[in-house]
Amino acid sequence: MSLRRLLLAAASLSILGASPALAERGLTAKDLATLDRVSDVRASPDGHWAVYDLRTTDWDADKGVHSLWIVDLTARTPAPRKLAISEGGAMGARWSADSKTIYFMSARSGSDQVWRTTPDGATATQVTKLPLDVGSFEASADGKTLVVSLAVYPDCTTIQCTLDRNARPKVPSGVVYDKLFVRHWDTWADGTRNHLFALALGADGAATGQPVELTPGFDGDVPSKPFGDDSDFTLTRDGKAVVFSARLAGASEPWSTNFDLFRVPLDGSAKPENLTAENKAWDAAPAFSPDGSKLAWLAMKRPTFEADRYGIMIRDLKTGATHELAPAWDRSAGAFKWSADGKTIYAEAEDLGQTKLFAFDAAKGGAPKALTDQGHVADFDVSKTGLVFDRDDLKSPAQAYALPSKAKAPIQLTHVDADKLAGVKMGETEQFTFAGWNGETVHAYLVRPADFDPAKTYPVAFLIHGGPQGSFGNLFHYRWNAQTFAGHGYAVVMVDFHGSTGYGQGFTDAISQHWGDRPLEDLQKGWAAALAKYPFLDKDRACALGGSYGGFMVNWIAGNWNGPWKCLVNHDGIFDNRMMGYATEELWFSEWENGGAPWANPAGYEKFNPANHVADWVKPELIIHSQKDYRIPVEQGLASFGALQRKGVPSELLYFPNENHWVLKPHNLVQWHDTVFNWLDKWTAK
Numbered sequence: 113m114s115l116r117r118l119l120l121a122a123a124s125l126s127i128l129g130a131s132p133a134l135a136e137r138g139l140t141a142k143d144l145a146t147l148d149r150v151s152d153v154r155a156s157p158d159g160h161w162a163v164y165d166l167r168t169t170d171w172d173a174d175k176g177v178h179s180l181w182i183v184d185l186t187a188r189t190p191a192p193r194k195l196a197i198s199e200g201g202a203m204g205a206r207w208s209a210d211s212k213t214i215y216f217m218s219a220r221s222g223s224d225q226v227w228r229t230t231p232d233g234a235t236a237t238q239v240t241k242l243p244l245d246v247g248s249f250e251a252s253a254d255g256k257t258l259v260v261s262l263a264v265y266p267d268c269t270t271i272q273c274t275l276d277r278n279a280r281p282k283v284p285s286g287v288v289y290d291k292l293f294v295r296h297w298d299t300w301a302d303g304t305r306n307h308l309f310a311l312a313l314g315a316d317g318a319a320t321g322q323p324v325e326l327t328p329g330f331d332g333d334v335p336s337k338p339f340g341d342d343s344d345f346t347l348t349r350d351g352k353a354v355v356f357s358a359r360l361a362g363a364s365e366p367w368s369t370n371f372d373l374f375r376v377p378l379d380g381s382a383k384p385e386n387l388t389a390e391n392k393a394w395d396a397a398p399a400f401s402p403d404g405s406k407l408a409w410l411a412m413k414r415p416t417f418e419a420d421r422y423g424i425m426i427r428d429l430k431t432g433a434t435h436e437l438a439p440a441w442d443r444s445a446g447a448f449k450w451s452a453d454g455k456t457i458y459a460e461a462e463d464l465g466q467t468k469l470f471a472f473d474a475a476k477g478g479a480p481k482a483l484t485d486q487g488h489v490a491d492f493d494v495s496k497t498g499l500v501f502d503r504d505d506l507k508s509p510a511q512a513y514a515l516p517s518k519a520k521a522p523i524q525l526t527h528v529d530a531d532k533l534a535g536v537k538m539g540e541t542e543q544f545t546f547a548g549w550n551g552e553t554v555h556a557y558l559v560r561p562a563d564f565d566p567a568k569t570y571p572v573a574f575l576i577h578g579g580p581q582g583s584f585g586n587l588f589h590y591r592w593n594a595q596t597f598a599g600h601g602y603a604v605v606m607v608d609f610h611g612s613t614g615y616g617q618g619f620t621d622a623i624s625q626h627w628g629d630r631p632l633e634d635l636q637k638g639w640a641a642a643l644a645k646y647p648f649l650d651k652d653r654a655c656a657l658g659g660s661y662g663g664f665m666v667n668w669i670a671g672n673w674n675g676p677w678k679c680l681v682n683h684d685g686i687f688d689n690r691m692m693g694y695a696t697e698e699l700w701f702s703e704w705e706n707g708g709a710p711w712a713n714p715a716g717y718e719k720f721n722p723a724n725h726v727a728d729w730v731k732p733e734l735i736i737h738s739q740k741d742y743r744i745p746v747e748q749g750l751a752s753f754g755a756l757q758r759k760g761v762p763s764e765l766l767y768f769p770n771e772n773h774w775v776l777k778p779h780n781l782v783q784w785h786d787t788v789f790n791w792l793d794k795w796t797a798k
Contacts, residue, residue, distance in 0.1 A: 136535050136537070137562070138600065138601075139595040139599040141785030143599075144785075145171075147529050148168050148169075148529055148532075150165070150510045152203070152205070153492070153512045154493045154500070155493040155495035155500045156211035157207060157211050157452070157495055158211040158495065159498065160185060161184060161231050162183050162185055162500045164502065164512050165178055171779075175777070177201065178201055179198035179201075179202055180194070180195045180197070180233070181194050196233050197218075197234075197235065198233075202217070202218045204216055204249075206249070209251075212230065212231075213229070213255075214228065215239065215251055217249075221241070223244070225245075226319075228317050237318065239317060240319050242271070244275070245262070247260070247263065247306055248261045248345075250354075251313070252351035256351060257311065257347070257351055259308055259310050259347060260323070261309075261345075262306070264307050265303055265304055266329055266331060297742060297772060297773070299337075305331070305361075307330060308326040308334050308356065309324060309325050310324045324379065324380040325380060326354060326376045334356045336359065343396075343397050344396070346400060348400060349400055351378065352379075353375055353377045355374065355400075356374055356376075356398070357397065358371060358372065359371045359372075367416065369412070369416050369418055370392050372387070373386075373388045373398050393417070395411050396409060397409055399450060402450055406429060406454075407429055408424060408437075408457065416703065416704050417624075420617070421442075421444040422445045424448055424459065425437070436477075437457060437477045438479065438480060443470075445459040445461050446467075447460050447492070450474070451474075455475065456471050456474055458483075460492060462614030465583065465585040466484075468482050469482070469492060484522070486505060486586060487505040489501050498514060498519065500512065500514050504588035505586045505587060506586050509528070509588045510588065511524055511526045512525040537563075538598070539595060539598030539599070541559050543558075544556055544558060544642070544645060546637055546638060548609070548633065549622070549631075550630075552619070556607040557604075557606045558645075558646055560648075562595075562601075570603045570649065570650060571650055571796040572605060572649050572650065572655070573594075573604050574605050574639065574655065574657065575605070575606045575658065576606075576656065577612070577658070578660030579611065579660070580627065580705075581620050582612065583614055609638070610623055610634055611631055625707050625716060625719075626720075627705065631665065635665070652678075653796040653798070654677060654796070655792050656669055657683075659683035660743070663684050663685015667687060667722035668720065671724075672725060674729075677731050678796050679732045679733065679794075679796070681733070681791060681792075682734070682749070684738065684744050685722075687751040688751060689706070692748065693710040694710060695747070696743060696745070697742050697743065723751070723755075729759060729761055732795055733752070733762075733763050734766065735749050736767075737768075738772060742772070749765070764787075
């Protein structure tokens with residue numbers, strides 16, 4: 113829906129530079145909101161440099177600020193430095209094929225445009241000067257063409273047409289829609305589509321001439337909305353065409369996951385050609401082999417199921433023969449890349465609570481080799497000399513690493529936040545297993561309070577992840593961070609119940625049409641296993657908390673398993689499953705999870721509907737919801753709060769008028785934690 117994430121002892125505070133003598137307090141919400149964040153690490157093709165994004169927090173402006181940092185991978189002691197061109201904002205760095213140029217995005221000219229600099233980063237030159245914001249970009253290998261995405265009206269034949277329409281007075285203010293996706297994630301539809309345009313690059317590296325629209329009239333978005341990026345399209349090695357992933361919209365877009373790969377020439381002389389029409393499920397992330405002879409991409413097999421396993425497909429462009437790489441590998445691939453020599457494909461994937469880097473033999477396939485172990489790898493890139501990546505874990509925010517081709521272990525490149533965390537003690541973490549639903553092994557994490565004393569007992573925050581096809585694995589989360597609870601004096605238990613990702617596709621599939629029974633059994637057995645294994649958990653001072661599906665489960669627990677809990681916290685959770693089936697924007701999700709549309713299978717929506725069990729709601733519950741949440745509309749939170757208030761159950765509502773399904777603004781993040789901790793403290797006090 114960043115990919116963000118980890119490995120090795122790099123996660124420990126000793127590597128971050130902390131000293132036991134300085135470990136005086138736990139992680140606070142303000143710490144979390146103001147930590148610097150490493151992401152989007154990119155290696156120069158020749159392996160000399162790595163550039164990465166560093167997001168810092170402007171607390172007064174209540175927003176994040178992005179800058180670019182570079183590190184010399186050939187140095188004996190790599191020392192990152194900030195590129196001077198970062199002043200004014202810079203992000204999305206991408207290398208030219210010859211490693212001499214860094215392209216990046218910046219709004220310093222007044223709109224989002226593509227800029228360029230050299231590894232010294234002393235000066236920057238504007239590449240595009242378009243009248244619309246550039247959404248994403250890719251430069252051709254020969255440096256002669258730049259492909260960008262722009263939001264235009266699909267029936268417009270010129271960019272000026274889009275500008276003229278945008279300039280029209282918005283009076284009257286009513287908007288007539290004739291198909292769905294009237295709103296998506298946190299934005300109302302404005303009639304535009306993300307389309308691709310090609311621009312010629314002159315000898316000075318600047319765009320020249322008029323942009324050529326590659327997808328005129330195309331009824332779809334490239335990149336996709338709301339989270340698509342430049343991984344949705346790629347240029348052929350000869351620089352003559354682009355291949356992109358997109359879903360034809362029509363009237364069925366909100367209940368379809370049928371993304372296909374399309375090929376279109378860069379001169380705009382032909383319409384897009386569908387390369388994967390035979391697959392009615394999701395095809396994504398096209399990538400050509402270094403010699404241009406093969407095309408690889410990610411593909412699901414089951415239409416309308418967004419959490420199906422992604423396999424890596426490879427097509428020989430000369431013969432057309434297509435096969436799946438390692439079809440017997442029971443993990444879902446995330447981002448992937450070819451090695452510089454085309455002999456290896458690297459991919460990241462969740463695996464038993466970790467997110468690892470794997471290496472596949474591109475010719476033979478077979479079981480991949482894991483290159484990392486503990487932690488969560490979020491971004492990675494490939495050069496002639498090896499890999500670079502960033503990873504985090506439950507005890508450490510992300511750091512950048514290099515893994516040279518012949519190295520036995522990664523080399524840590526950054527020590528971001530060492531100063532901010534010097535006086536912070538993280539709670540110790542431990543993964544444990546137990547027999548859950550159907551006797552199958554279920555994994556969970558225990559995080560000790562930061563001030564842990566084995567002679568004491570501690571209140572418990574029982575965290576339930578969303579998705580539901582997700583995971584509370586070994587990662588440093590910026591919304592549901594276990595260490596903020598540990599820093600506040602709570603022990604944390606997190607169960608990766610059936611439906612979680614990273615344990616095989618069958619394990620993930622087990623939750624569909626079983627939202628309230630199989631995962632609930634895992635949570636119940638996981639709670640019992642944690643109490644038996646960790647005597648410092650105070651079972652009489654425990655609260656259950658969750659967001660999204662986790663919020664649904666909190667409401668389900670309120671009516672079906674409220675005995676163990678002193679209080680509950682429901683963030684963006686479902687109250688009425690039937691209404692959710694009509695009101696959410698991505699209908700494919702609700703229809704798959706409940707066995708059809710609400711009118712076609714009403715029993716599927718009522719079987720695990722929290723609204724049907726309100727009579728048994730008796731435990732104090734905090735409701736958190738946001739106005740711009742179109743995934744689970746705010747009325748679901750208001751209904752939960754209304755039911756609790758009408759029944760006289762102690763309850764509070766925390767409402768954010770300017771947040772979506774997540775809480776992203778720094779001040780709001782701190783308020784979220786303050787409100788949650790006040791609620792937990794109130795009901796778990798001795």
